[in-house]
Amino acid sequence: MSEQLTFYEALRSALDGGDEQALAAVLADARAADIAESFELLSDEERSRIFFALPPHTAAEVVILLDEAVRGDVVEELDTQALTEIVQELAPDDAADVLGELPPEEAGHILENIESEMSDQVGLLMKYESDTAGGIMTPEVVALPAAKTVGDAVEYVRQASQQEELHEIYVVDADRKLIGIVPLRRLVTNPPSRRLDAIVDHDPVTVFADDDQETVVQVIRKYDAISAAVIDRQGRLLGRITNDDLLDVAEEEAAEDLFRMAGTDAAEFETSSVFRAARIRLTWLLPCMVGTLMTASVLMVSERKFDAVLFGALAAFVPMIGGMSGNSGIQISTVIIRGFATGDMGSSRISRALRREGRIALAMAPVCGLVAWLLSSLGLYALHSLGANPESGHESARIARAVGIAMTAAILVSGTLAIGLPFLFRRLNIDPAIASGPLVTTMNDVIAASIYMLLAVAVVT
Numbered sequence: 001m002s003e004q005l006t007f008y009e010a011l012r013s014a015l016d017g018g019d020e021q022a023l024a025a026v027l028a029d030a031r032a033a034d035i036a037e038s039f040e041l042l043s044d045e046e047r048s049r050i051f052f053a054l055p056p057h058t059a060a061e062v063v064i065l066l067d068e069a070v071r072g073d074v075v076e077e078l079d080t081q082a083l084t085e086i087v088q089e090l091a092p093d094d095a096a097d098v099l100g101e102l103p104p105e106e107a108g109h110i111l112e113n114i115e116s117e118m119s120d121q122v123g124l125l126m127k128y129e130s131d132t133a134g135g136i137m138t139p140e141v142v143a144l145p146a147a148k149t150v151g152d153a154v155e156y157v158r159q160a161s162q163q164e165e166l167h168e169i170y171v172v173d174a175d176r177k178l179i180g181i182v183p184l185r186r187l188v189t190n191p192p193s194r195r196l197d198a199i200v201d202h203d204p205v206t207v208f209a210d211d212d213q214e215t216v217v218q219v220i221r222k223y224d225a226i227s228a229a230v231i232d233r234q235g236r237l238l239g240r241i242t243n244d245d246l247l248d249v250a251e252e253e254a255a256e257d258l259f260r261m262a263g264t265d266a267a268e269f270e271t272s273s274v275f276r277a278a279r280i281r282l283t284w285l286l287p288c289m290v291g292t293l294m295t296a297s298v299l300m301v302s303e304r305k306f307d308a309v310l311f312g313a314l315a316a317f318v319p320m321i322g323g324m325s326g327n328s329g330i331q332i333s334t335v336i337i338r339g340f341a342t343g344d345m346g347s348s349r350i351s352r353a354l355r356r357e358g359r360i361a362l363a364m365a366p367v368c369g370l371v372a373w374l375l376s377s378l379g380l381y382a383l384h385s386l387g388a389n390p391e392s393g394h395e396s397a398r399i400a401r402a403v404g405i406a407m408t409a410a411i412l413v414s415g416t417l418a419i420g421l422p423f424l425f426r427r428l429n430i431d432p433a434i435a436s437g438p439l440v441t442t443m444n445d446v447i448a449a450s451i452y453m454l455l456a457v458a459v460v461t
Helices: 002-017 020-028 032-041 044-053 056-065 068-077 080-089 092-099 104-112 116-126 150-159 184-188 213-223 243-262 274-303 308-315 318-342 350-386 393-427 432-436 438-459
Strands: 143-145 168-172 178-183 206-208 227-231 237-242
Touching: 002 020, 002 032, 002 044, 020 044, 032 044, 032 056, 032 068, 044 068, 056 068, 056 080, 056 092, 080 092, 080 104, 092 104, 092 116, 104 116, 143 150, 150 168, 150 184, 168 184, 168 237, 178 184, 178 227, 206 213, 213 227, 213 243, 237 243, 274 308, 274 318, 274 438, 308 393, 308 438, 318 350, 318 393, 318 432, 318 438, 350 393, 393 432, 393 438
Parallel strands: 143 168, 206 227
Antiparallel strands: 168 178, 227 237
């Protein structure tokens, strides 16, 4: 921590002094991670000064390490020439991420001014959505025809880029369709004259280019693989995804689920704009306000069935029933959403979820209903004894009975929704994490209040 503070103080001094040579000297010995961390404390003008003082290779490392919001702001401030030099130094998958944040015209201009081989690779990546296997893959792979020998493969590996870690080589046919893989260990344990098709593993771990990145994580975890080959629907090899690539993906997916469950979206962090973040959050919050009005409407309609004093006593328990049913639903939906994320619960296993989570809800509901009946009975009795509750003991008992039954029913209904909605959303290609968000929680409140008031009409009146 002290090293980072020392670096920032030196950087701050160089920036404030306006000496570009002193700034270059400070940056010359700095690590890219330290520079990237300091960017959150700097203005746009200061960030631009730093980028112009950095060599393209170091600037490229810094860009990749920046938080998404900061990177978006930095990319907007850099001119096309500076961006072109930075993109040229990036790996193809990282270059595609940076260009994806630019207007199409500017991204196209940069692609035209970088090396043709890299331009083709980046262009291929940009054809796919950023959250698919094709969008996160590395197109640089060692692929050889099946007729090549072990000696040919060893020589090819020696000439391959040393920046990429190699664990296996891919064996393809004349149409670049994937035949299998040969782990590097087999290359050193077989004679140079042996053909690759004699030692190839014909059952590699593969994913399709249009598979969602969450599916990729699940596949690699399932087979405990070091990497997965990315192929198109015709079986042609396009690239690979390694375990290292999945670290960022897993973090991104986890963060995305948390944001959705909290009623916002990861898109609010694409820039540092406060107004953009507020707009995204209000998109979720304002419909929830409409939902609360629906709850109020249920209570207003129900009020006609009771006298004012009795209705006041009944309404006092609405928050408890709504809150408990909503909380129990969130517990269930969170478990199911986690199952989706880890691959433990596929979209076809709703029967499994019903067996496990349904039984849990059936066990919890009567317990919560019994406790709610007991607490409401004691509370109404205590208030009646103190003279704060004008209801008779008989009416208090009926109110408590309605509270207990409504609590049981509301938790059962909430549990059913919590099980069914994530699977429904997944089937409709909607993020299942929304099933734990404010919109669904508000819907649970409306349903709980409706159940309670209907039962109150039946039990109390």
